[in-house]
Amino acid sequence: MTLLKAVLFEINGVFLNDTALQFELIDDILLAENLRPTDRLYRDSSLGKSDRRCLKENLALRGRVFSEVQLDSLIQQKSALYQNKLREIKPFPLYEDVVPLISAIKLKNIPVGIVTGYCRADAEFILQQAQLDQAFDVIVTADEVKTFKPNGDGYRLAIAQLNQKFPDAQIQPENCLTVEDNFHGIQAAKSVGIPVVGVAHTYPFHMLQRCSNWCVDYLSDLELERIDPSLAPPAEVLK
Structure with missing residues (x-):
């Protein structure tokens, strides 16, 4: 498992x-x-x-x-x-299921991070506007790496930073999950050995399904227990 x-x-x-x-x-x-x-x-x-x-x-x-x-x-x-x-832009163009998903992951005490092609100024601005600026344990932007997606250096740096912050966790790529919406991002994560969920915000489901480990139409469809069955709700909760 x-x-x-x-x-x-x-x-x-x-x-x-x-x-x-x-x-x-x-x-x-x-x-x-x-x-x-x-x-x-x-x-x-x-x-x-x-x-x-x-x-x-x-x-x-x-x-x-x-x-x-x-x-x-x-x-x-x-x-x-x-x-x-x-x-x-009103309302702010944040997908409505972002905040519930991040909250659900953090309730399970799983570290969360950002690996983005944005410059740091834009990434921090967006997270502040979305009131998520305190939600992430690591943030890697295009400012921190010389080569970015489809190169996997951003993901390598994120894992290194997570291990610095959580040394006892001994986080490896196969213990992570990344969520991407495009082919370059998927390629970058998979080149490092990280399982990828494609979310069909930008490309159709069937196109992302071909290159990601699995695909969802919406972030609210993401089931973390697919990679870690121990995260499934207790049986009595499911009744």
Whole structure:
């Protein structure tokens, strides 16, 4: 029996329904540089990538090469625009089953963490707006790793940080569960050996089902006892 010792989440597309806004802002940046906006094919292939990688690839496809300092400036511009746009959206575009799921996991005393392609400023802003800023034991963003999804370094760092915080738990990848909504995120987690639940927020169920360990339509459908039967409710509760 596998003991579930940690659950890790992406924010974009898993917690927050903001994928369209992300691409809108990237297009705004490209247009400001007198470059054509992204096309549908590139959008599909870039889901799950960090802002730095998306911008770098978009610029390269248009024959533009920016230094890391210039990319930092663009990312800061996008972050400011993104946070301002989110403040204007009412209600805040958090999926309604996020808070109940996090609460249920924490009631089972299972550590929870974030591994996200957002920069840290955006991740912290979102969690504050969602009133979840104190809910997570570790938060790994695109600012903390040199290579991000589909590379698994973000997940490796999250597990290392969890083991620093909970040394007696001896958390291994197979003791974790991650929730992703796109192919790059799923690939990153599986490359480290972490079981993955795909949530069909961004892609159809049947597409995620092919590459994740299992798939759910909604976060409320997630059953932790599928990986750790000891988490199932007592028999008398089920009656």
